[in-house]
Amino acid sequence: MATTRPDKTLDVRDIDGPPFEDIMAALSSLESDERLRLVAPFEPKPLYEVLEARGFAFESEQRDDVWHVHIERA
Template sequence: MSLEPAEADRRLDVREIDGEPFGDIMAAVQELEDDESLLLINSFEPEPLYDVLEQRGFTYEAANPEPDLWHVEVEHA
């Protein structure tokens, strides 16, 4: 995984979602092809999401490039 935003196949900026973004995140993850990655952009580290991703067969890599900005790249395990 690269965590370079320009290299992700898909992007989802959850800061733009009104309300709970979990459903939107899971829908985006489920749409990933085996060789695609999804870059989640958030204002905080979505730690509760990590267990769910692992249980559903995905890997992730998180980075905190600046205050109040988190990038989480998700791929099939």
């Protein structure tokens, strides 16, 4: 995966309720060469299968108590 800075950021820590629909909307708006940085208060493991099934590649890392998942089209 590219190590360049993501083009868009979605911080789900401020979303009231489950963030799944917000994440899917952000991903559907990505251009083919854009990336999304998802910021979450926990590792979004259930999301990983969905991303793979929908043709996305991702890398995740934990910094302090926050997870950063970098997502792009595979």
